[in-house]
Amino acid sequence: MVDDSPDKLLAMESVLTSLGQNLVRAYSGEEALRLLLKREFALILLDVNMPHKDGFTVLKEIREDPAIQHIPVIILTATRFSPTEIQSGLNMGADDYVTKPFDRRELLARIRTRLRVKEAEDVIRRRNRELNLLPEIGKDLSARLNINELTDIVLDVDKSLFQIPAGYEKVAVDEFRRRLTKIKN
DSSP states (O other): OBOSOHHHHHHHHHHHHTTTOOOOOBSSHHHHHHHHHHSOOSOEEEOSOOSSSOHHHHHHHHHHOTTTTTSOEEEEESOOOOHHHHHHHHHHTOSEEEESSOOHHHHHHHHHHHHHHHHHHHHHHHHHHHHHHHHHHHHHHHTOOOHHHHHHHHHHHOGGGTOOOTTOHHHHHHHHHHHHHHHHO
């Protein structure tokens, strides 16, 4: 959570612990950006009114950085913006907008929703990274002729993709080799 008010950060910590989440506090936009580049975060709760670098500026920088742009951001502020200003913040990349004082249950529901969406998006990003490896694997495999060597390469790439139950590795490897031999012939 990014907020220049220590009291607000402390109050939010009790809300988030009920979700089983740890709160990492940032007292300024600059501090938040430094922290975001050091470790992975599931969600950002971002105040708008802060000295030096306001929340919208921080949001813009987050959305411009490929390393952190995927992290959901919920604007959490006491400022009563006009509908046009809210729309502007959402268009900048905010995932949600909540005004203080907030209803605790509503905020928790919104956080849970964003965390579920992020979890699904993380799975898609991970699968895309795995799929992007396939052309390289294909090139490496096409250069090899030995079925046993091919099998070892494929199994070393990512054993988790096969989801082979313990004790069945040999059966799975033998079946894989049989199928590769059939394809090759």
